[in-house]
Amino acid sequence: MNTVIATRAQHPRYSNGLRKIPRPSWWSMRVELTVMWVVFLATHVFYAWQATWHPSGPFNDVxxxxxxxxxQAVAGDIPGIHSDYVYPVVSLIPMWLADLFGGRGGYMYAWMGIVIALDSLALWWLTRNPHGRLAGPRRLAAWWWTIFLLLLGTIAFGRIDAITVPIAIIALxxxxxxxxxxxxxxxxxxxxKVWPAALFASAFVAIRRRWMLVLGAIVVCVSVMLGVLAIGGIDAIPHALSFVSGQGDRGLQLESTAASFFLMVHALGLVYYKNEFSxxxxxxxxxxPGTKLVGDLLTPLMFIMMLVLMGLAVLAKKQGMGIAxxxxxxxxxxxxxxxxxxKVGSPQFITWLAPVIIFGLVWDGRRFLxxxxxxxxxxLLTQLVYPWYYWQIVxxxxxxxxxxxxxxxxxxxLMVWSLAHLGRGAFTKPKNS
Incomplete structure (x- = not known):
């Protein structure tokens, strides 16, 4: 099976599309990887240091x-088990590990250590075979991720999303x-954190061995629910699923895309809008004016947009668009x-772009560059949004x-480009995907 997969991956429709970039004789692969690792780790250390003094408190969530x-959990009330919880229950594991390794005094440093360990695993995974067929695109993607983290800043590390990104990179x-x-x-x-569900839905629609994908998901879901039952009993099930229902009553978050239009109108003095801390x-x-209506429409609109994307992908496949x-x-x-x-638009959401851009650079580099x-x-703009301009936004x-x-x-x-590209593929038979 691996031989068959490798042969398929060498087919032109799987070609990354990027030309090999010539390198100076002194810039060996070992030198390149060493420099990459130094920059990568230094970025993590620098922003961990910045978080200790920045007035916006970038690691306050942590x-x-x-x-x-x-x-709260130590006191006997475990979020997601004994009471409702804003996140899925597995998010408590890295939080607990940070407490286990850092205690109260070193909690932030232990958290950063966990993030560094997971990010380093993902970077190693990307660069582990320096002579493989996709070695060049993988190194390019690794460099891109390093620069992305450097530009994004503290928000890339000081939220639960930082745990999910390296997992998603390896999974894709x-x-x-x-x-x-x-x-x-x-x-x-x-x-x-819920967002990788978008990756699962995409893979389920696109790949042939989708039921193997489902099998892996079932094993994890059963394991999680058995753990919930073992700790909290049957009464814990509604609390473990409360992260789904708990989003419905939220207002329109200030940093969300829809809210940014209202905020701009307010900044220009055209209509008054009020910011409230929940x-x-x-x-x-x-x-x-209009914020509640827009907030109520966004959730159903998201599902409609997702269905449109999936439908276009299915049609594009029938027209011959390659999976890569x-x-x-x-x-x-x-x-x-x-x-x-x-309706939610926290700055850490931008970290979700990293796995999909990396995936695109490796498999479809010509279009994704x-x-x-x-x-x-x-x-870079997100780092300006938070933490540097955050109070100007508020x-x-x-x-x-x-x-x-x-x-x-x-x-x-980026969303519109994806819709347009899949739309062209859905209604036009490509000469070379």
Missing amino acids: TIVYRGWID SLVMTRPALAGALITIGAWT QQILTQEIEG TRLPTLTLGAVATFIVVN PLSIVALSIA DGMKAGAFTLLVRNLLVAG
């Missing part, structure tokens, strides 16, 4: 919120060759839709509102 949930690299393992990893990610969900929400073009485009579109068509540059711009000042709007429009551009 040191206050996550730590508070662990204190396995989805065509070991779908059961990929399905298990994606499901672990989704039980930590003590229940610990986010800034915007209130004013179709699946990366679909995963990018699904993740961008999760970000754009969402320009998109990867757009994603780097999104990362106060509705023009510079902050404009930066947020441009960032969100760029993410929307």
